[in-house]
Amino acid sequence: MNLYIVTGTTRGLGEALALRIARDADNELIALARAPDAPVPGGARLEVDLADPVALAAACDRIEQRIRGKRYAKAVLVNNAGVVAPVAPLEAADPAELARNLAVNLVAPMLLMGRFLRMTESAAMLRRIINISSGAGRRPIFGWSAYCAAKAGLDMASRVVALESQSRRRPVEVASLAPGVIDTAMQGVVRSAAPEDFADVERFRKMKADGALRSPDDVAADILRLEAEGRLKGEGVLDLREL
Ligand SMILES: NC(=O)c1ccc[n+]([C@@H]2O[C@H](COP(=O)([O-])OP(=O)(O)OC[C@H]3O[C@@H](n4cnc5c(N)ncnc54)[C@H](OP(=O)(O)O)[C@@H]3O)[C@@H](O)[C@H]2O)c1
Known part of the structure; x- marks a missing residue:
């Protein structure tokens, strides 16, 4: 069996990844989401608000209970959940939204990586971490200070975990992966911003109008194929468009 934990x-x-993971009967899925606990195709969904570190710790305790005593050929953590808001120049950004952005996009993935490394130490022969990052973590974008900073932080945290992994008894493959532009609700948030809050808004509206956005399912397929081929590793920071 393979274990996949996806946020x-x-x-x-994230939905597209979960549906594809569930298609393989050899995979066990644990989904972490802001939706009630429920069985889902391939496994179970556990309810958690990733902005709340106490709730996240409790969810990790529950994952630990679920996998206790099991042995997996492979365990994969996909830190996918993300928020782009606040979209505004820093001085106009809502402070609570800014803190929430960093909590969801950076703090939660780091906490999850730490717990994942501990809880799967002897539970899986092969371990992989895929952090869904963004090109926005690698270049500044007007109005996206929180998102850019969080994704840049996620890239660096991934690099550190990749470095630390080199001295592990069993190495862990780590990738902070920019997925390209995807046709999701997050892009809708971006396109609805006022030009004074987001200077590039017209470019993003044009990309949508030109059909330049990829479908979540196509991107999920690429990510899982590259993961299965063992190509999401190295020094930690990758771009799907270059693989
Ligand atoms: N779309 C793009 O063009 C693009 C480009 C580069 C990178 N990315 C990255 O790709 C990843 C997926 O984004 P997406 O485009 O699929 O965005 P999306 O459609 O907005 O979905 C975001 C997901 O994250 C979840 N989430 C947000 N805050 C949460 C919280 N506090 N607790 C639990 N779950 C939470 C959402 O759950 P709820 O339904 O509960 O809100 C939703 O399932 C993100 O990391 C994003 O930064 C996207």
């Missing part, structure tokens, strides 16, 4: 599976890329 943010209610829609967008």
